[in-house]
Amino acid sequence: MKPAFSTVAVVGGGASGMIAALTAAEVPGRRVLLLERQQRVGRKLLATGNGRCNLSNQNAVPEDYFGTDPAFAVPALAAFSPVDTQSFFAKLGLLTVTEPGGRIYPFSDSANSVLDVLRFALDRAGVEQRCSFPVEEITADQTGYRLRSGEESLHADAVILACGGAAGAKLGGVMDGYRLGKALGHKRSALYPSLTRILTDPEYPRALKGIRVQAKLRLTRHGVLLAESSGEIQFTETGVSGPAGFDLSRAVSFGGDGQMLHLQLLPYEEEGIRSLISARLTQFPELEAAELFTGMLHNRLGRILVKAAGIPAAAKLSSLMEAHLQEAARQCADFRLPVRGVDGFDAAQVTAGGLLTEGFDPETLESRLHPGLFACGEVLDIDGPCGGYNLQWAWASGRLAGRLGA
Numbered sequence: 226m227k228p229a230f231s232t233v234a235v236v237g238g239g240a241s242g243m244i245a246a247l248t249a250a251e252v253p254g255r256r257v258l259l260l261e262r263q264q265r266v267g268r269k270l271l272a273t274g275n276g277r278c279n280l281s282n283q284n285a286v287p288e289d290y291f292g293t294d295p296a297f298a299v300p301a302l303a304a305f306s307p308v309d310t311q312s313f314f315a316k317l318g319l320l321t322v323t324e325p326g327g328r329i330y331p332f333s334d335s336a337n338s339v340l341d342v343l344r345f346a347l348d349r350a351g352v353e354q355r356c357s358f359p360v361e362e363i364t365a366d367q368t369g370y371r372l373r374s375g376e377e378s379l380h381a382d383a384v385i386l387a388c389g390g391a392a393g394a395k396l397g398g399v400m401d402g403y404r405l406g407k408a409l410g411h412k413r414s415a416l417y418p419s420l421t422r423i424l425t426d427p428e429y430p431r432a433l434k435g436i437r438v439q440a441k442l443r444l445t446r447h448g449v450l451l452a453e454s455s456g457e458i459q460f461t462e463t464g465v466s467g468p469a470g471f472d473l474s475r476a477v478s479f480g481g482d483g484q485m486l487h488l489q490l491l492p493y494e495e496e497g498i499r500s501l502i503s504a505r506l507t508q509f510p511e512l513e514a515a516e517l518f519t520g521m522l523h524n525r526l527g528r529i530l531v532k533a534a535g536i537p538a539a540a541k542l543s544s545l546m547e548a549h550l551q552e553a554a555r556q557c558a559d560f561r562l563p564v565r566g567v568d569g570f571d572a573a574q575v576t577a578g579g580l581l582t583e584g585f586d587p588e589t590l591e592s593r594l595h596p597g598l599f600a601c602g603e604v605l606d607i608d609g610p611c612g613g614y615n616l617q618w619a620w621a622s623g624r625l626a627g628r629l630g631a
Contacts (some may be wrong), residue, residue, distance in 0.1 A: 230629050232256045234372055236360045237402070240616055241602025241623035241630035242387030243343050244313075245269065248627025250350040250383070257352045258379065260372065262359035262399065266347075267340040269393055273574070273616060274328075278336030281310045281620070282613035284327035289614055290582045291475065292607040297582035298618065301590065301601075305621035307613075313620070317342040328454075329537050363405050365595050383597040385626050390576030391416055398570060400437035402604035403438030406580045412596045413580050414606045418573035419480035420471040420615070424560035425464040425486060429529055433460035435465065436523050441489040444473045444480070444564070451484070452476035458488070465562070471611040475577050484564035490530075490557050491524060499554035499616050504552070510543035517542065517553060530556045575615050579606040590626040601626035 231254070235246045238261030250257040259266065273279060285307050287299040305313075311321055311329060319342045320332035331338040347354065362373040365440035369382040388402030403413050441455045442465075456469035464470075465486065477484060491498055502517055509516075515538040518527030531538060534552040536545065570576070582605055584593055592598040592603075609615045 228252045228255045229631070230255065230383035232258070232369075232381045232382045233318075233385065233629065234258045234260060234370070234379060235627075236260050236372070236405070237383045237387035237389055237602070237604075238263070238354070239271050239387065239389045239602065240267070241389075241618035242385070243267065243347065244620050244623035245385045245387050245599075245601055247343075247346055249629060250352050252631075254537060257350070258381065259347065259352050259354045259357045259359055260358045260374075261354065262401065264356050266356065267343065269389065269398070270340055270346060272393070273335045273336060274330065274361075274613075276336050277330050277334050278339045279328050279613040279616065280314070280321070280339055281307045281329040281331055281617040282327045283307045283323055283329060285609070285614050285617045290607055290609045290618065291629065292356050292579075292582060292605075295607070297587045297605075298607045298622075299429055300587045301621040301625040302618065305624045307617055310617060310620050311615075312340065313402075313624075314339070317346050326612060336411060346365045353433050356593055360401065360405065363409060365409065365598070369597060383599065383629055385629075386580075386598070386600040386604055387602050387603050387623060387626070390579060391570045392418060392420075392573035392576040392603070394571045398573075400578070402600070402616070403580065406600065406604070409592070409598065411580050411584045411592070414578040415572075416576055416578040417475070418567055418570045418575075419475040419478060419577040420574035420611050421474045421572050422461055422466045422568045423464045423470050423474055423477055423486060424564065424565040427463055429560075429562065430460045430464050431462050433526055434462045436460045436526055438490060438523065438526065439492075440469065441492075442469050442473055443487040444462055444476050444484060444510070445487065446480050446482075446484045447492035451480050464565075468472075468611045471574070472545055474573075474609070475610075477564055477567050480564075486564050487561070487564045488560040490526070490560055491578055493558070495554050495558040498557045499550060502553055506542045506545065510541065512542050514538055514540045514542060514545060514549075515552065518557070522557075530560065531561070574611075575608050577601055577608050579604050582606050589628070589630040590622060591630050597629075599626040599629065 458467040
């Protein structure tokens, strides 16, 4: 018996495209083509998690996701949970480990392991990989879809758009999916870089470059709270990076002018910090003020806080006034960095925005405009926070799209 959609073309060989192709190929007798514009599939996957591939998060739930209509993601994420992701990869031979915060990584600590087991599975399933095949045009006809790349064209009964987003251009981020979707009548939302460095006034970050610290972060605009996060940050020459900073970058992208980043650099409120530095003054009155936070914070960071508080670095602790101590405590509890924006799409890990989900059925990810056209992954207007959430969406949505409505 001839299978429904006997030939399926998956456009994009990233995370969602590979799992969509594997899922589509589970139907006996079906021909599955995986079309990738780069020389090999999965290149962007190799860069995730700093090369370790944070492939999911055990705490990921639908409520964590963003988009014009975040509820659109519920069916896919409910049908393929982080537990399902681990089970899927375990069957492919991948060992995983769960780290604090729920982040799931390959036990090998190498993204290559994830890509390797996916490639093995694609070969075993008989998926035909066509690399260096950028799809430039998709046209619908009465028998399905024709996909053109240069002078060559292919025909398929069904097409899955899994082209990814605009983020990470150096690793394969492109506008292809949005362009192809638009040509077929689909609309998209505005696109913003997400999970990227926050750019701030460089006066202090430049001196703190490379320092990592656990902190609580708040993002405000004209005094109004926009978003908050906590965890590791890393100071860069131009601002703030690291997981906790990445989680706020989406809000920065959407937030407009007049934003301020507030960092709580010790796990105490202002008065608790005031008590700590008062004890330092009592114990070591002859120390220079530059050492006020020594033993509590990275030395360079402590000295910057002293400077920000307006305290002469060479002054003896015994000479400091109450106002000095109070200001130093305030700086530590609420270190403020004026926000200038975020790095662009080249440096971003994820695209916020995409093809409007109103044009697709959330239960199947099939187009409401063209039967047999599906979309999954980052090309859709769904994204998540840092820590494996976006790859979980890629796996879950790719799995659902690959079922082709079955």
